[in-house]
Amino acid sequence: MEASWGSVNAERGWYVSAQQPEEAEAEELSPLLSNELHRQRSPGVSFGLSVFNLMNAVMGSGILGLAFIMANTGILGFSFLLLTVALLASYSVHLLLSMCIQTAVTSYEDLGLFAFGLPGKVVVAGTIIIQNIGAMSSYLLIIKTEFPAAIAEFLTGDYSRYWYLDGQTLLIIICVGIVFPLALLPKIGFLGYTSSLSFFFMMFFALVVVIKKWSIPCPLTLNYIEKCFQISNATDDCKPKLFHFSKESAYALPTMAFSFLCHTSILPIYCELQSPSKKRMQNVTNTAIALSFLIYFISALFGYLTFYDKVESELLKGYSKYLPHDVVVMTVKLCILFAVLLTVPLIHFPARKAVMMMFFSNFPFSWIRHFLITLALNIIIVLLAIYVPDIRNVFGVVGASTSTCLIFIFPGLFYLKLSREDFLSWKKFGAFVLLIFGILVGNFSLALIIFDWINK
Known part of the structure; x- marks a missing residue:
């Protein structure tokens, strides 16, 4: 049945031919697609909550x-790289929505099916x-690495042997008590309120x-917990660099692609x-990506201007090191942990x-x-979180492989395959x-990352 999807839909009038581009670009949906959307949404999610949901998927x-x-x-x-990735992410969403209107499908997987048949859907x-x-x-x-540290900062004395300071134990409890119940919700729109909180x-x-930025001096010093010594005497370490390239730069574009994938x-x-x-929907996307870009840029800029070359691959670690037991830092750390936690159920839906769609598409x-x-997805991600040593590895490998495919490669490839516009057309x-x-x-990024691993 899947092999004949395109022909069946074409016979039923679901496919808007690219020979009629003005119809494909029309703001009104085709009647059957509109019926499908009305069937799936009841009563519907507002513009604002949709922006929050998408921002929660982005950030x-x-x-x-x-x-x-x-x-x-x-x-x-x-700045140049982040703006480029943000604009390309927004443009690729534009291509996805154009193909959605043309083919009347409502999933990324079905676009792959429409373009390349069953192999495209599976890929x-x-x-x-x-x-x-x-x-x-x-x-x-x-959550595993930062939540125990966040709890420990509220305590005095040695509590290291207690279960609530064990990252793996807390991770399992949180996944069972919070992530799993929220992920079981039948509609993604229900998470709009938790997304706005995030x-x-x-x-x-x-x-x-x-x-x-103004609470941590530069050169960086550790002057807390009965210690007072300077990390670096080099005043050059306190000068921001406009351009800088190193072997760690290989993680730049993959991490940005990972950060804007929605x-x-x-x-x-x-x-x-x-x-x-x-x-x-394009307005929802543009709003969400623009706000995400703004928050990303501000936090990255001032995080860098705080620690300069000593910035950690995971920013919160720096604040834990140089501002231990700071009430504001402890509070924001808990907020970020909750924001990250509330994002996990949202990502469960497309997964x-x-x-x-891969294994049970013909079943009710x-x-x-x-x-x-x-449950199976929860078990897999918990096991990975327990055994992966560094978050930078996740950003690099996933960003260079699957993120680039979903943001750049697939939208471009599918549009070239499905659209019958002249190749010299702008789109x-x-x-x-x-x-x-x-x-x-x-x-290129994946090759550099693997080379970096081999050298280490």
Whole structure:
């Protein structure tokens, strides 16, 4: 049945031919797609909550790694790269929505099916599963390493032997008590309220990073807990660099791609949007990416200007080292942990949907299957969070492989395949540039990361 998907849909009038581009670009949806969207959403998710949901899908653990990236690319180099990735991410969403209107499909996986048949669907679904598992495990890795430290800062004395300071124990309890129940919710729109809370936590984090810039002196000193010694006497360490390249710069574009990936959540959010249209969803996307860019840039800039070359690959570690028991830092650390925690259930939705479409697309919905797949995903991400040693590895490998595919390669490739516009048209040329950019960035970054591992 899947092999004949395209022909069946074409016979039923679901496919809007690119020979009629004005119809494909029209703001009104095709009647059957509109019916599908109305069937899936009831009563619908508002524009504001959709923005919060998408921002929650965009923002997560990536915000903690961008200051490290700025330290290894320089302020101007970082700004140019981050803006480029943000604009390309927004443009690739534009291509996805255009193809969604043309083909009347409501999932990333079905776009792969439409473009390249069953192999295309399997490749897209597999990429989404790997990407989202990597993202969720990176979030849980932060919880495992930072939550016990956050609790310990509120305590006095030696409590190291107690269970509530063991990262693995806390991780399992949190996943069972919070992540798993939220991930079982049937509709992604229900998480809009937790997503808005997560957004304000991220805003608070960026504000504290700005304020604490003036609380940590440079050259960096450790003058707490009966210690007082200077880490570095070099005043050059306190001068920001506009451009800087090192072997760690290989993690720059993969981490940025990882940080802006929201494409697996675009179509599920689109399906539940009130009064869905291409223009309305593009406005949701542009708003979410613009706000995310602003928060990313501010937190990265002031995080870098606080620690300079001593910035950690995970920004919170620096504040724990140089401002232990600071009430504001302890509070923001808890807020970030909750924000990261609330992102995990949201990413469960596209991951579980990809598993369903890969293995159970011809079966009706089953709560038992829904429960078991969610449980299996939870077990996998907990195991990865326990055994992965460094979050930078997740950012680098996942960002260079699956993130570049979902943001750059697949949207460009699918548009070139499905659109019948002239190749010299601006949109098709843009899709070609997006495809080439994704291939070059992904392969080059992954090669440099592997080379860095071998040298170490």
